[in-house]
Amino acid sequence: MHNFTITQLIDGLKNRVFSSTEITQHFLSRIKTLDPAFNSVITLTEGQAIEAARLADQQLAKGDSAPLCGIPVLHKDIFCTNGVRTSCGSKMLDNFVPPYDATVVENFKNSGAIMLGKTNMDEFAMGSSNETSFYGPVKNPWATNSVPGGSSGGSAAAIAARLAPGATATDTGGSIRQPAALCGITGLKPTYGRVSRWGMIAFASSLDQAGPMARTAEDCALLLNCMASYDNKDSTCVDRPVPNYSANLGDSVKGLRIGIPKEYFSEGLNAGTEKAVRESLAEYEKMGAELVEISLPNTGLSVPAYYVIAPAEASANLSRFDGVKYGHRCDNPKDLEDLYRRTRAEGFGDEVQRRILIGTYCLSAGYYDAYYGKAQQVRELIRQDFTQAFEKVDLIMGPTCPSPAFEFGSKGNDPVAMYLEDIYTISTNLAGLPGMSLPCGMVDKKPVGLQIIGNYFDEARMLNAAHQFQQVTDWHTQAPEGIES
């Protein structure tokens, strides 16, 4: 049952091959048995899931069910869930039980989906390896000595290990696409403003965007249909009709113009990764697409710009964690200043503290123009690169990350080495564009991701291209050893 995609599970439910209760119990029991080896789930919501599945079965029996009725999913632990602990991977929120649901969570409830639990992640989504989680790192199901990527490593690993057919995730600089690539699954970061950020714990507000993870593009389309909505409670959410992302999956890619940025195939790219990506591009050519070499000349500036903008916004967003209204509070504060300083030093891990300090530095008097102002201008340069490219092409493709999953601890001492992991993903966040990753090969028995970048609100075209690729390749159906049975 765990090898079925969401699309297949929906069919099975409709045709009474199995019930939602059976599916839900099956995935819950897999999580309990297998997840101790991967650590992808922080909180299991078993009782709630079984009750929701029972109600879903009643709806299904009536025949008027919502699109995802009875389908189990996992939510990244960055989305507030009413009555269920939402930790954001941090000691700061280890005891935080939100009194409300994030809009994304509410959308899933309204679509009839069943929440199995909450997934592990880098603390406050700051990391590319899941090593910064307060709950310990997630292990990559393809090679447990290697990272699953981050920050949505828990969601990605859980799907790779077939612990859930789909999950929510968020992406600030690559946190959906990079773990999707490293775990051999499909993940999509929508256009900034497409999915509500309300109730999603903020990291860098001008970059954060939620999106789906699943095994196939077809399933991601189903999940995005549910996640995308206009929400009055998020003032950056764009009031624009949500198309049916499943409608055009079957279209041919003949004549599609695919831009290949030469900067994405330069120094630092693993040879095996490059080979897999180039072979995938050749598949597109075989299907009738046209490959066009393009240039995104400011790609190299995206990492430095990001590491000003993201920490600056994070330092402001994370000032709300002060030990007063919720979350961790230090013992016996001697005065208010001591309460703030010790609460935050105890509650935040090293990487989070480092980013708060960097952000504070970049925003402080005398440095603001040189760092934050300059980074915002560079951001405009990067956006213009893409605008020019999309005058010539329909989609852009390249590698999602420079190399396959690296081993634990191998980048731990150098924050900059870790930051360069996101070199191909960060610029789309800076420009606000949608990006996705899908499995396109293997190197040393570890998955490689193909990245697709689209123009603003062009998710349907990206999903169509990804789906067509998945009709002629089988990378997305492969499973880590011992997982399928």
Place this chain on the structure above:
Amino acid sequence: MSIEKQTIENLATLARLEIDDQRVEEISQRLGSVLELVDQLQAADTNNLMDNSHAPQATQRLREDKVTESDQRDAFQAIAPDTEDGLYLVPKVID
């Protein structure tokens, strides 16, 4: 590149983070290496460019100034570290 101890202490005060002396050295080095990375920005030619702080060039939406949600004070305070009579408690600020 490393950052002076005094600068780290000022940042810690601004960010309300307790940083004990043993950690200053390591933090100084790590922040220094990040600042070296971000200093690459200085080489970019950005004359005559606008800031792009909000990527898809959207305009801020306004809404009517009316109450749309009911009072949730009890629910919010139920998860607070310390409250009394509907107020959040913190250490004494004024003697």
